[in-house]
Amino acid sequence: MKTAAQLHYGEKVKISEIDSEHPSSRRIIEVGFTPGQEIELVSKSVFNDPLAFSVRGTVIAIRKNEADCIKIS
Amino acid sequence: MNPNTLDKTALITLVGSPNSGKTTLFNYLSGRNVKTANYPGATVEYSVSKLLHKFNINANLLDSPGIVSLTPHSPDEEIAVRSLFSHPTFGSPDLLVVTVDASQLTRHLFLVRQLLECGFNVIIALTMTDLLNKKGYDISTEKLSSELKCDVIKIDGRNGNGITNLVEAINKNLKSLSAKDKVMPQPYSKGDDKQKLISTYSKIELISDKVIEQIPQNGKRINLEKANRQLAILNPDPQIKKNCYQVDQRTLKIDKILLHKVWGLVVFFLIMALTFTSIFWLAQPIMDLVSNAFGFLAAKALAILGYNWFGDFISTGLITGVGSVMVFVPQIMILFLILGLLEDTGYLARGAMLIDRPLSKIGLNGKSFVPMLSGFACAIPAMMAARTIPNKRERLLTIFIIPLLSCSARLPIYALLLAFLFPGEKAWIGGLVMAAIYIFSISNSVLIAAIINKLNKKIIRETDNSSFILELPAYRVPKLKVVTSNMISSAKAYLRKAGPVILILSIAIWFLTYFPNYNPTIPAQNHSQLEILHLKNSERLANSYAADMGKFIQPVMKPLGMDWRVGVSLIAAFTAREVFVSSLALIFKVTDQGETLQGSIVKAMKDAKIDGTGQKLFTPATTIGLIVFFLFALQCLSTVAVSRKETGGWRIPILQLLIFSSLAYVLTFITVNCLRAIGIA
Numbered sequence: 001m002k003t004a005a006q007l008h009y010g011e012k013v014k015i016s017e018i019d020s021e022h023p024s025s026r027r028i029i030e031v032g033f034t035p036g037q038e039i040e041l042v043s044k045s046v047f048n049d050p051l052a053f054s055v056r057g058t059v060i061a062i063r064k065n066e067a068d069c070i071k072i073s
Numbered sequence: 074m075n076p077n078t079l080d081k082t083a084l085i086t087l088v089g090s091p092n093s094g095k096t097t098l099f100n101y102l103s104g105r106n107v108k109t110a111n112y113p114g115a116t117v118e119y120s121v122s123k124l125l126h127k128f129n130i131n132a133n134l135l136d137s138p139g140i141v142s143l144t145p146h147s148p149d150e151e152i153a154v155r156s157l158f159s160h161p162t163f164g165s166p167d168l169l170v171v172t173v174d175a176s177q178l179t180r181h182l183f184l185v186r187q188l189l190e191c192g193f194n195v196i197i198a199l200t201m202t203d204l205l206n207k208k209g210y211d212i213s214t215e216k217l218s219s220e221l222k223c224d225v226i227k228i229d230g231r232n233g234n235g236i237t238n239l240v241e242a243i244n245k246n247l248k249s250l251s252a253k254d255k256v257m258p259q260p261y262s263k264g265d266d267k268q269k270l271i272s273t274y275s276k277i278e279l280i281s282d283k284v285i286e287q288i289p290q291n292g293k294r295i296n297l298e299k300a301n302r303q304l305a306i307l308n309p310d311p312q313i314k315k316n317c318y319q320v321d322q323r324t325l326k327i328d329k330i331l332l333h334k335v336w337g338l339v340v341f342f343l344i345m346a347l348t349f350t351s352i353f354w355l356a357q358p359i360m361d362l363v364s365n366a367f368g369f370l371a372a373k374a375l376a377i378l379g380y381n382w383f384g385d386f387i388s389t390g391l392i393t394g395v396g397s398v399m400v401f402v403p404q405i406m407i408l409f410l411i412l413g414l415l416e417d418t419g420y421l422a423r424g425a426m427l428i429d430r431p432l433s434k435i436g437l438n439g440k441s442f443v444p445m446l447s448g449f450a451c452a453i454p455a456m457m458a459a460r461t462i463p464n465k466r467e468r469l470l471t472i473f474i475i476p477l478l479s480c481s482a483r484l485p486i487y488a489l490l491l492a493f494l495f496p497g498e499k500a501w502i503g504g505l506v507m508a509a510i511y512i513f514s515i516s517n518s519v520l521i522a523a524i525i526n527k528l529n530k531k532i533i534r535e536t537d538n539s540s541f542i543l544e545l546p547a548y549r550v551p552k553l554k555v556v557t558s559n560m561i562s563s564a565k566a567y568l569r570k571a572g573p574v575i576l577i578l579s580i581a582i583w584f585l586t587y588f589p590n591y592n593p594t595i596p597a598q599n600h601s602q603l604e605i606l607h608l609k610n611s612e613r614l615a616n617s618y619a620a621d622m623g624k625f626i627q628p629v630m631k632p633l634g635m636d637w638r639v640g641v642s643l644i645a646a647f648t649a650r651e652v653f654v655s656s657l658a659l660i661f662k663v664t665d666q667g668e669t670l671q672g673s674i675v676k677a678m679k680d681a682k683i684d685g686t687g688q689k690l691f692t693p694a695t696t697i698g699l700i701v702f703f704l705f706a707l708q709c710l711s712t713v714a715v716s717r718k719e720t721g722g723w724r725i726p727i728l729q730l731l732i733f734s735s736l737a738y739v740l741t742f743i744t745v746n747c748l749r750a751i752g753i754a
């Protein structure tokens with residue numbers, strides 16, 4: 001399944017699931033990444049990590065390995 | 074009725090997600106300027122204040138660090154959550170005022186929902202509704218209020234509109250609370266699963282769909298509430314609602330440049346370079362002014378009071394001592410001004426994101442960026458800022474290397490030593506070398522962090538899941554008033570902290586260098602008045618208590634090519650680095666008419682000779698050696714104390730003290746002797 005870490009700039013997708021195995025998954029849900037939410041990759045840092053996504057009216061930067069636990073459809 | 078709530082001053086706690094306008098609201102209600110910043114986690118401590126007198130409510134107001142949820146992930150969040158359930162001095166709050174950013178309603182209501190579930194009494198302060206209005210939407214406070222069963226008040230952070238309504242609501246809530254028993258809120262169950270978090274969000278989405286309304290396009294806002302209501306009924310399409318969660322487009326455009334692969338880095342390094350050079354260039358003229366004024370005062374005092382012990386005490390003990398503190402207040406203010414500007418615009422979060430990857434390679438975190446940057450001002454707030462780092466190992470490593478970053482207390486020392494090395498027209502080289510010292514201190518800290526990280530568990534034992542989750546707030550024009558008042562309060566805080574210590578030490582050093590032989594007899598043959606004065610000074614010093622103490626240090630200082638006078642100054646500087654300058658000034662009895670303080674210390678340094686040998690004390694080799702010493706040595710008692718508090722034990726501060734001080738000594742020894750070996754005396 002595709003994850004948010006594989007998104008391209010400007011690609012708008014819906015979250016299908018959050019992998020609850022990842023130690024950061026709880027905080028990722030708390031800051032607003034929940035199934036059904038639309039997210040978009042808005043910027044990448046140098047070295048392509050961390051990635052910044054727009055979600056619920058703000059922009060949140062997370063590491064690539066953390067973005068991997070956001071499954072998208 | 075609970076007697077506690079009647080007699081006791083009520084406690085109101087401000088709670089909110091980071092960047093929700095919480096501290097701005099605190100400033101309005103408390104009337105006191107507490108630091109607000111556009112960097113998530115700017116508040117790492119609680120600030121307590123009485124509610125403004127004019128509001129006529131007897132209550133304490135507590136501002137706590139921003140939190141995302143009731144499950145803390147980092148120490149600053151832990152402080153906030155713990156203070157909610159039981160504050161060590163104030164107990165649990167009677168009432169919570171929760172700030173909610175209207176433009177990200179669902180994210181911020183998440184916390185509100187958790188707080189309500191725990192049984193807290195909540196008032197919602199709805200901020201940034203102007204941003205939502207610009208997008209063409211508004212929030213019905215009545216609907217939100219009836220959905221959540223708590224008061225909802227709109228607040229405008231820019232002009233304070235709505236504050237009176239909020240105060241009314243606080244009053245009403247406190248009155249109805251005092252009429253019934255205080256219900257203790259139940260701690261949020263940590264063990265609940267992620268499904269519950271997701272369902273909390275689903276419930277909030279339903280509520281937000283009901284309360285967000287579209288503003289009619291024709292711009293007539295006369296009967297907004299009614300028009301909204303009609304429109305909401307006509308327009309139940311959720312697709313339209315979605316646009317209200319659109320991210321600020323201007324911010325995205327700016328980020329295209331500031332987070333660009335090439336330009337992002339260029340801007341980052343430009344900003345860092347500008348920050349460090351302006352500390353030096355902008356502050357220099359002001360520093361000269363302060364330095365001149367104190368030099369003048371010291372000379373005048375001596376002339377008026379006469380060349381006796383009292384005149385010397387006032388002139389060198391007090392005025393020079395105070396002057397050495399005041400002289401670098403301009404630098405501290407400029408550094409805090411720049412830091413404040415960077416914070417308030419929202420750039421710091423981007424900086425943290427940009428260097429997360431390189432820093433994570435050496436065991437640090439992007440969130441180490443702000444603590445490290447603050448470390449250039451002072452290690453104490455820097456170590457406290459490290460509380461925002463969730464991973465314990467990364468936090469301890471950040472705290473560990475902070476003393477290596479060149480804090481502002483080292484500036485006057487470098488400035489003095491560089492003025493000695495590059496006098497007159499060559500002063501611009503001094504500026505360049507100063508920049509090099511800063512770069513050197515950064516690379517040192519990075520290198521040592523990497524080494525400690527490689528040593529794995531020898532120095533820092535903790536391991537933890539490494540994570541970087543940070544909100545990038547919308548860019549905004551910094552509020553000059555907030556930034557400048559922040560700058561002034563930082564300077565005041567510095568003076569309060571360092572001032573008394575330096576003053577007491579100055580007086581102590583003055584005493585040790587002046588007594589017991591305070592009035593030596595000099596044979597008056599063929600000596601001018603001035604020569605007698607100088608002879609008296611050196612005679613007095615040679616027999617002073619300080620000289621006696623210095624004999625113990627002499628063997629340690631000798632390999633470095635320095636004598637006991639520098640040794641005494643270095644030891645005095647262990648309490649606080651800046652004491653070094655005032656201590657040198659006192660030991661070399663600097664009170665020359667018409668000179669700047671720095672100018673006359675430099676002159677005295679040029680004349681200083683090592684006892685009995687005629688060899689010059691301050692040579693290029695020993696001066697460069699001293700710079701190396703100050704680059705590494707942990708000479709600050711307050712830093713050691715804060716390090717103990719923040720790391721939760723003596724292990725880390727003692728290791729810091731041992732490692733950095735021995736590094737300083739060994740590297741100074743190597744520097745001085747290598748320079749001599751290649752012919753630089």
